[in-house]
Amino acid sequence: MSNVVFQRVALIGLGLIASSMFWAMKRGGLAGEVTGFARSEATRATARRIGLCDRICDSAAEAVEDADLVVLCVPVGAMEQVARDIAPSLKPGAIVTDVGSVKRAVIDSVAPHLPGNVHFVPGHPLAGTEHSGPESGFAELFDQRWCLLVPVEGTPDAPVAQLRAFWEGLGSHVDVMDADHHDLVLAVTSHAPHLIAYTMVGVADDLRRVTDSEVIKYSAAGFRDFTRIAASDPTMWRDVFLNNKDATLEILGRFTEELFALQRAIRTGDGDHLHAYFTRTRAIRRGIIQAGQDTDAPDFGRKKAVSG
Numbered sequence: 001m002s003n004v005v006f007q008r009v010a011l012i013g014l015g016l017i018a019s020s021m022f023w024a025m026k027r028g029g030l031a032g033e034v035t036g037f038a039r040s041e042a043t044r045a046t047a048r049r050i051g052l053c054d055r056i057c058d059s060a061a062e063a064v065e066d067a068d069l070v071v072l073c074v075p076v077g078a079m080e081q082v083a084r085d086i087a088p089s090l091k092p093g094a095i096v097t098d099v100g101s102v103k104r105a106v107i108d109s110v111a112p113h114l115p116g117n118v119h120f121v122p123g124h125p126l127a128g129t130e131h132s133g134p135e136s137g138f139a140e141l142f143d144q145r146w147c148l149l150v151p152v153e154g155t156p157d158a159p160v161a162q163l164r165a166f167w168e169g170l171g172s173h174v175d176v177m178d179a180d181h182h183d184l185v186l187a188v189t190s191h192a193p194h195l196i197a198y199t200m201v202g203v204a205d206d207l208r209r210v211t212d213s214e215v216i217k218y219s220a221a222g223f224r225d226f227t228r229i230a231a232s233d234p235t236m237w238r239d240v241f242l243n244n245k246d247a248t249l250e251i252l253g254r255f256t257e258e259l260f261a262l263q264r265a266i267r268t269g270d271g272d273h274l275h276a277y278f279t280r281t282r283a284i285r286r287g288i289i290q291a292g293q294d295t296d297a298p299d300f301g302r303k304k305a306v307s308g
């Protein structure tokens with residue numbers, strides 16, 4: 001029995017996410033033919049060398065011709081230009097989606113350029129690494145991870161269901177969410193944490209002259225995680241913050257208030273405040289693991305297999 005969900009898929013932007021999608025599509029037999037385009041000649045050459053995509057095209061317009069599914073896999077700030085470039089070449093009835101980390105700004109910048117006879121179903125796989133580029137992808141990236149679909153108003157059910165089946169074929173769990181809610185949730189769970197990691201690594205770097213290499217030499221797991229996250233692609237993360245400004249600022253405002261309260265507790269020796277706070281946060285972590293929502297937890301896969 002064939003697993004093909006889309007006959008022709010076009011990937012625009014050939015980095016971590018697009019390359020992982022390609023290898024996962026191959027693994028699952030989800031697409032007939034996959035075309036690809038990246039802006040730089042060097043990236044296209046690398047893609048051809050490593051066998052990424054069945055055909056690498058020299059323009060985005062050529063890559064999307066006749067495609068049933070078009071996936072925009074570029075930084076959030078580049079989505080609008082790509083939408084302009086591909087709009088005249090889209091096949092009527094095609095589904096256009098994206099994988100951007102922010103949803104409202106992508107919808108507002110992409111949707112106006114697309115013709116009325118295609119379906120725009122924005123998406124966001126909650127899976128990634130600190131690596132980027134066409135050689136960083138791997139087929140298992142999306143396994144047991146969530147992918148959020150954020151259909152625009154008036155989208156019929158069928159294209160959303162087809163895209164859901166596609167992401168499930170790539171290994172993900174799928175949920176549908178409203179764009180503004182998505183952006184707030186991601187500001188809490190991903191965007192603000194990334195900014196905090198960037199800041200902490202920056203602070204450690206400022207201290208370097210005082211401590212020489214001690215920061216690196218003695219870095220414990222917490223700080224090592226910060227350095228991993230802070231090694232993420234600067235263009236991608238610049239675009240995330242510029243395009244999820246309101247939600248990120250809202251969360252950072254709350255974060256700063258709580259940080260000041262903890263700072264005050266340390267200064268005044270208020271151990272009760274610190275203990276109560278850390279007890280509350282420990283319960284949150286334990287709740288995540290008990291609910292089986294920590295996809296790094298070893299028992300998550302088993303639970304899924306049991307529940308089908």
Ligand SMILES: NC(=O)C1=CN([C@@H]2O[C@H](COP(=O)(O)OP(=O)(O)OC[C@H]3O[C@@H](n4cnc5c(N)ncnc54)[C@H](O)[C@@H]3O)[C@@H](O)[C@H]2O)C=CC1
Nearest residue numbers: 013014015016017039074075076078100101128129132133
């Ligand atoms: N890296 C991660 O962990 C995750 C990233 N995302 C989102 O996925 C998207 C892609 O991210 P990655 O694959 O990590 O990035 P990446 O940096 O690995 O790849 C991006 C690709 O887009 C190309 N590109 C940039 N501007 C372009 C343009 N104007 N036209 C055509 N190609 C262009 C780059 O040359 C590169 O090939 C971003 O929107 C990001 O927010 C979503 C989930 C996780």
Ligand SMILES: O=C(O)C(=O)Cc1ccc(O)cc1
Nearest residue numbers: 101125126127128129130190
């Ligand atoms: O590498 C990590 O820790 C990540 O958090 C990956 C990631 C980055 C951006 C996203 O929009 C989704 C996932």
